[in-house]
Amino acid sequence: xxxxxxxxxxxxxxxxxxxxxxxxxxxxxxxxxxxxxxxxxxxxxxxxxxxxxxxxxxxxxxxxxxxxxxxxxxxxxxxxxxxxxxxxxxxxxxxxxxxxxxxxxxxxxxxxxxxxxxxxxxxxxxxxxxxxxxxxxxxxxxxxxxxxxxxxxxxxxxxxxxxxxxxxxxxxxxxxxxxxxxxxxxxxxxxxxxxxxxxxxxxxxxxxxxxxxxxxxxxxxxxxxxxxxxxxxxxxxxxxxxxxxxxxxxxxxxxxxxxxxxxxxxxxxxxxxxxxxxxxxxxxxxxxxxxxx
Numbered sequence: 001x002x003x004x005x006x007x008x009x010x011x012x013x014x015x016x017x018x019x020x021x022x023x024x025x026x027x028x029x030x031x032x033x034x035x036x037x038x039x040x041x042x043x044x045x046x047x048x049x050x051x052x053x054x055x056x057x058x059x060x061x062x063x064x065x066x067x068x069x070x071x072x073x074x075x076x077x078x079x080x081x082x083x084x085x086x087x088x089x090x091x092x093x094x095x096x097x098x099x100x101x102x103x104x105x106x107x108x109x110x111x112x113x114x115x116x117x118x119x120x121x122x123x124x125x126x127x128x129x130x131x132x133x134x135x136x137x138x139x140x141x142x143x144x145x146x147x148x149x150x151x152x153x154x155x156x157x158x159x160x161x162x163x164x165x166x167x168x169x170x171x172x173x174x175x176x177x178x179x180x181x182x183x184x185x186x187x188x189x190x191x192x193x194x195x196x197x198x199x200x201x202x203x204x205x206x207x208x209x210x211x212x213x214x215x216x217x218x219x220x221x222x223x224x225x226x227x228x229x230x231x232x233x234x235x236x237x238x239x240x241x242x243x244x245x246x247x248x249x250x251x252x253x254x255x256x257x258x259x260x261x262x263x264x265x266x267x268x269x270x271x272x273x274x275x276x277x278x279x280x281x282x283x284x285x286x287x288x289x290x291x292x293x
Contacts, residue, residue, distance in 0.1 A: 001038055010034045010044070012064045019058060021129075023209075023217025025176035025202030029123050030059045032179055032200070033092065036186035047090040050079040052099040055130045055204075056123030059094040073103025076111045079118050087260040090190060093120045097138035098128045101157055105137065112166035112195045116259035119189045119196045122159060125204035133207035144211040159199050164252050169194035171252040175201040177224035178248065185250060194258050201228065 001009070007016070011034075020026050037047065047065045051057035053072035060067040066089070070078040075093045083091045100108050100122050111118060127145060128134040135145035135152045138159060142151040160171045170192040174182035182200060189196035203209065203220035214220050227246055229237070234247035 006031075006034055006038060010037065010064055011062050015062045018062060020055060021204075021206045023203065023205040023220075024055065024129075025125070025204075025217075025221075026056055026059065026123055028176040028179060029056070029121065029182070029200045029202055030062065030094075032182040032186055033059070033094070033121055034063070035183045036190060037090075039183065039187050040190060042090050042190070046088060047092065048079075048082050048086075049092050049094060050075050050082060051094040052096070052104060053130075054096040054099045054128070055125070056094055056096040056202075057099060059123075073099055073105075073107065075099065076104060076107040076118070076120070080111060080114075080116055083116055083118055083260060084263065087117075087264075091118045092190065093118060095120060095122055096129075096136075097122065097124045097126060097159070098131075098134070098136035101137040101159060101162075109162070109166040112163050112168040112197070114259040115167055115169055115194045115256045117193055117195070119186070119192075119198070121186060121189075121198045121200055123200050123202050124159070125202045125208060127204050127208040129204045129207045133211060139208075143208070145208075146211075160197065160251050163195075163197040167195070167256070168197050168252075169254045169256050170196035170250070171199075172197070172250045173199040173201065173228075173246070173248045175224040175228050175248065176203065177221050178228060181230070181248060188250060192253070194256060 018027060044065050049060045049063050049065045050068045051060035052070055052075035060069050068078055075095050079091050079093045124138055126139050128136055133146040135148050137157045139152055139156055141155055144151050160173055163171050170189055172185035174185050186198050189198050201224060203217055205217045205220060209220055227244060228248045229245055231247040231249045231251060
């Protein structure tokens with residue numbers, strides 16, 4: 001499908017142009033999400049996009065799906081509620097490095113631990129872009145930020161390793177320079193039955209680039225080009241050649257019980273019979289309100 005057709009089909013009329021800064025990679029990541037959805041042929045009415053607060057979280061406001069623009073750091077608990085209420089929905093979370101790993105860090109590790117079938121696309125621009133250029137848990141050590149004018153002394157997370165340790169069963173990484181790889185791993189993440197993380201490396205030329213003398217957007221894209229290699233190629237590099245290189249593609253995939261399916265068993269047991277999943281009776285919102293609790 002051509003770009004204009006994708007825009008007309010998947011973006012809300014009247015919401016464009018977007019508000020992202022010149023050179024920001026968030027539009028590329030958002031486009032990659034749309035291309036992955038189109039590649040899989042997902043039904044828009046059966047797809048939900050949930051976001052928190054931040055530059056990346058503006059994506060949900062542009063996309064023509066079931067969308068929720070939630071509170072700062074709270075995208076994952078909201079997405080968990082959406083998925084539990086309607087397990088048939090394809091639930092995708094758009095979040096940033098600060099939104100997901102600082103304010104929302106506790107929610108992130110527990111969503112991964114539960115292995116609930118949600119796809120998290122984490123827009124990693126190494127900074128709090130919208131709220132003033134503060135450093136995040138993914139800001140590289142010694143990088144400057146408005147809250148670290150002499151450079152942050154804190155060690156940063158490797159969010160892919162954190163996700164694996166917390167229990168995620170699909171972990172991938174790609175950059176805005178390597179857009180075809182990004183589209184591919186997002187599509188695979190959506191298809192995976194369990195908690196999926198895609199770390200999308202994206203440039204913030206304004207809040208991060210200027211403070212750290214990274215050059216303009218083209219320079220930051222060149223850094224992505226030169227620094228990221230597919231996992232298979234990375235594995236073949238000798239140790240002395242891995243300095244400054246990062247693997248991308250699907251980094252980890254495993255199988256484990258998926259949370260909503262396990263919860264269906266609890267519902268069936270509570271309803272007094274070993275009902276097949278198709279026969280489980282889920283209370284509607286109105287019924288829950290009538291119940292009073």
